Amino acid sequence: MPELPEVETVVRDVRPHLVGRRITRVELGRRQPLKTPPRKIVELLEDATVESVERWGKNIVIRLQGGAWWLIHLGMSGRLAVSPASEARPPHTHGVFALDSGEYELRYSDPRMFGRIEVTRDIPARLKKLGPEPLEIAEAEFVEGLRARRTRVKALLLDQSFVRGVGNIYADESLFRAMLDPRTVGARVKPDRAAALHRELQAVLREAIESKGSSVRTYLYGGGESGNYQYEHLVYGRAGEPCTRCGIVLKTGVVAGRTTVWCGKCVKANGEIKNQKSKGKSQKLKSKSRKAREAAA
Ligand SMILES: [Zn+2]
Known part of the structure; x- marks a missing residue:
């Protein structure tokens, strides 16, 4: 979408x-x-x-x-x-x-x-109720807000009251670029990684705007023109393909109720602590209709 x-x-x-x-x-x-x-x-x-x-x-x-x-x-x-x-x-x-x-x-x-x-x-x-624009939010506010939450970072990025406008594509892309495991709970993200996520999220959004967006599935603009950012995706839609950074096969799973792709090796190299505690919540979300959830976002 x-x-x-x-x-x-x-x-x-x-x-x-x-x-x-x-x-x-x-x-x-x-x-x-x-x-x-x-x-x-x-x-x-x-x-x-x-x-x-x-x-x-x-x-x-x-x-x-x-x-x-x-x-x-x-x-x-x-x-x-x-x-x-x-x-x-x-x-x-x-x-x-x-x-x-x-x-x-x-x-x-x-x-x-x-x-x-x-x-x-x-x-x-x-x-x-919408949160701040991710391209406008200051680094300090983003880092503080992220680290104050006991929610997985992937879910936080998708939460429109945390930042507005991010969906599945740009959540996965920015997390990969910031070398963060999407399952990490906000409170456990180190300040330098949270700052990296702020930087990479802004960079990926700017680059995607420059490329007129990602044409996956049905998105077109103007008189039927396609965006071009889908050719730049590093993880979204690339499950099972090799990581562009380390070469191992990219992982996929459901995080925050959405199909998520990440590199298990790159995030480990970064030394992030995983937290499995919020699994119950993500399972519950999974039972809701995916379409309904996406439409509501
Ligand atoms: Zn990797």
């Missing part, structure tokens, strides 16, 4: 077409990932002018003049793009928002419908 770099790419792609534009017409499909009644969406969006387009974690946050909030979450397979109105709409288009620029419209399509579209007068509670 799209994570911070993919959503950032989409936001950068649509923002120049939307800011200052008025929405002239709203068309909603019958089966939609709508979290707001269609009538209310039309009422709040038609004739509204876009003030700003931002990314909060994995959420696309569009502020409208007059103060309303238009929130789009791409879920697993959502696509948001500005396209010429004359161009054929992609299958599974659930929302079309015509712009006063005339020939263009914003389109939301989503084959699997785990995404969400919400329009509200006030900022929704779930957005208020």
Whole structure:
């Protein structure tokens, strides 16, 4: 599913077409990932002018003049793009928002419908609960926050109230680069490793944004372009392949309820202490539907 770099790419792609534009017409499909009644969406969006387009974690946050909030979450397979109105709409288009620029419209399509579209007068509670942006959080705050928790580091990175926007790909990539065992409990991570994780997380996110994200499964942006960061993955999707650093076969297992890939030798070389205590929690999470969990993140 799209994570911070993919959503950032989409936001950068649509923002120049939307800011200052008025929405002239709203068309909603019958089966939609709508979290707001269609009538209310039309009422709040038609004739509204876009003030700003931002990314909060994995959420696309569009502020409208007059103060309303238009929130789009791409879920697993959502696509948001500005396209010429004359161009054929992609299958599974659930929302079309015509712009006063005339020939263009914003389109939301989503084959699997785990995404969400919400329009509200006030900022929704779930957005208020989001933690800091991983690209903005200071090293000291990150290190302190991580070491104060008795949760596995992999689960912490995925926890949107700890940092917002990180999902399975960038959690595994940053943990590998910081030579940290994903199963290590936050409180047991040495300060220098926690600082390394902060540094590597920021580096991997910046590099991925530079490459327009990772196109695994369905993610595309703009007129159907793919990101390129999937070619740079060191561990994600590489279970059973040799570690790029030491050459031994990469391990895989379920950590924090998600398929996780790491190098057992590299993390050992780093001398990290493993802690198996939170196994019960990860087992419990495993029983929930993976799709539902991913969609909720
Ligand atoms: Zn290795």
